[in-house]
Amino acid sequence: MSNKFKPKFHFSCPKGWMNDPNGFSFFKGEFHLYYQHNPEDTKWGPMHWGHATSKDLLHWKEQKIALYPDSSADNEGCFSGTALIENDCQYLMYTGVSKDGSENIQQQCLAVNDGEKISKFSDNPVIRTSDVKTEFCKTDFRDPKIWKDGNTYYCAAVIKKTDNNGAIALFTSTDLINWQYKNIIAETKGEMGGMWECPDVFKLDGKDVIIVSPQSVKADSEKGFHDGNNSVYMTGTLDMDKAVFTPDVRPENNFTAAELDYGIDFYAPQTTEAADGRRIMTAWLQAWESYLTPEGNDWSGMMIMPRELVIKNNCLIQKPVSEYEKMVENLPFLSGFIYKNMTARFTKDNYPQCDLTLIARIPDTKAENPDNEQFTVTVSDDKGGSVDLNFDSNKMELSFDRSNSINNGGAINRRSVAVTASKNKLVTFRFIFDTNSCECFINGGEKVFTNAYFLNKNVRKITIDSSLTYGLNFKIINIK
Structure with a gap:
């Protein structure tokens, strides 16, 4: 199909399949957007990390594929993750999927972009299933969010508990290599779907914010949830020493979470901080439940136009980025x-x-x-x-x-x-x-x-x- 069919100011992959945004960050004067990518088909398949860069969040330059599923720790797929900028390098933490007998298990791996090349850590995974000190399913342990506070590195990753409910597990490290399990900081007991995906944790306007994408949600008009996959946020206070998150209760429905977007096509949001301090969010502009790609199309999937986030009365306000307004x-x-x-x-x-x-x-x-x-x-x-x-x-x-x-x-x-x-x-x-x-x-x-x-x-x-x-x-x- 002609490129006239492609979006004008929403990022889409040049060819193949794209889903979740990964490693969204500002590095060496540009925004970097990685994404879940199958370069060989317009449907989900062996997961790579595609890569694009932009000066203005509206016009993107495609880069070569950043991660291939080609090591013993990730030969069944390089799943979603995030980025941390430090010491003039971009550290990428992602989920490596590998075989354990007849099962695909999920563990957390590390790669480094020095501005010239991206290299995987030689001793991946850095967070193994054995590091999780609570009962969970080894086949569902993914989507690490990494950040640094003081001299400590933090990683929040989702797990599926043995009752099939989702939770966010917190880990700490002093060197990005050796990690210790701390606690479960948020979880569902069935009131907010089953397995959770793609956590994000950040501070905004004096609040701690957790974003997560619950699966298998039951529609609830009072909470604003729809059937299937949702993406929600919670505001509150995260006690880093105790590794405990205390969410705010929302006055409109006496619940702790709210939808980020009420449309059909919004999933796996991820945020970054721009050089000027703005908190900017992107997300996959498509739904797992509804495949739309026309026959003959050689690309599938696009991202939302990035949005600036602020908090007003514990409500997350989303607006088009100022680059779009200009x-x-x-x-x-x-x-x-x-x-x-x-x-x-x-x-x-x-x-x-x-x-x-x-x-x-x-x-x-x-x-x-x-x-x-x-x-x-x-x-x-x-x-x-x-x-x-x-x-x-x-x-x-x-x-x-x-x-x-x-x-x-x-x-x-x-x-x-x-x-x-x-x-x-x-x-x-x-x-x-x-x-x-x-x-x-x-x-x-x-x-x-x-x-x-x-x-x-x-x-x-x-x-x-x-x-x-x-x-x-x-x-x-x-x-x-």
């Missing part, structure tokens, strides 16, 4: 007002990339809010394909429907997110469309709703239909 601030735009029962159309050849802001005022009373109080944003191609984003002010819900796109939008093609109005009865939706995705930032990033889709790559148009009594303010920026 890119669009001087681009041509249209703004105006869409009245009740009015349709607005925007058409452009090869047009999928735009930044659309809609501000809706919610009626004050039930009498003013009949069932047809809604708007719909439709992206359509010239072959009859389309995707819809619909806001229903009666339900206070934004929904996404890709069932009329290529492959009928995959096994999961619809999802909704609850929306809350501000004190002045306004709701702000910022839809950022790239070739194959839409990231919606609701009320300035209080919630985010990310979904992928594939449409025909020829002429596209965006249509906005509104039946809202008070209409819609709009601003649309063409991203060239």
Whole structure:
């Protein structure tokens, strides 16, 4: 397929399969993004680490493959991990998968990037299954997050306990080579899925934050969880001496965790600190449960546009990185007002990339809010394909429907997110469309709703239909 089908400002691999981001970090003046990669197929297979670099988080330069599954410690796969920058080197800790009889066991390995080449430690793994001093399944011990505090190195990795529930185990070291098990700092007892994946641990705005991706979650509208794989965060306090995390209880639902993104296509987020101190997050913009890649495509998988994170009232606020804001601030735009029962159309050849802001005022009373109080944003191609984003002010819900796109939008093609109005009865939706995705930032990033889709790559148009009594303010920026 033509590269016109590829995203414009979301990273995608040049060929083959891509999933979780790995080793996301700022090193030697550039952002480095590694990722789970099968170079030989557009489906998951032998896991390598792909590698790309960027100056601005929007335009990426592909580098050669960083890690191959070619040693005794990782010959069944180089799974996910993270990076630590120290002594002018980038230390990469990753999960090596190897055979133990008939089983694939998972242990933690180390590699070093000195800026010229990446070398694996000769005596991998550095954290072995025998180092874990609690009962667990050796086949599920992965995704190390490493950092340093004072003179101590820390590693948080996920394990599956013998009751099939997930947990985060903490290890410490003084040299990155010899590690000691400390404690379980967070776990599920079935209330937040089964096995957990891809932990991240960091400080932000005076809080300790843990991010994790639980599997096998049961849908819970009060908590905001959907069936299957989710990605959540917890704020609180991590006592490093006792290796105990005390999470904050969220007042809206008396629970300790909240979704990071309410869309279909968001998983395995990972953060890094930029040189200017910003906490920046990326994630895989795809879902395990719903394979979308069109037949004949030679690439599969992309990342979200990186987001800046801040904490406000224990809520993680996500916004597009400032590099993106600088890119669009001087681009041509249209703004105006869409009245009740009015349709607005925007058409452009090869047009999928735009930044659309809609501000809706919610009626004050039930009498003013009949069932047809809604708007719909439709992206359509010239072959009859389309995707819809619909806001229903009666339900206070934004929904996404890709069932009329290529492959009928995959096994999961619809999802909704609850929306809350501000004190002045306004709701702000910022839809950022790239070739194959839409990231919606609701009320300035209080919630985010990310979904992928594939449409025909020829002429596209965006249509906005509104039946809202008070209409819609709009601003649309063409991203060239």
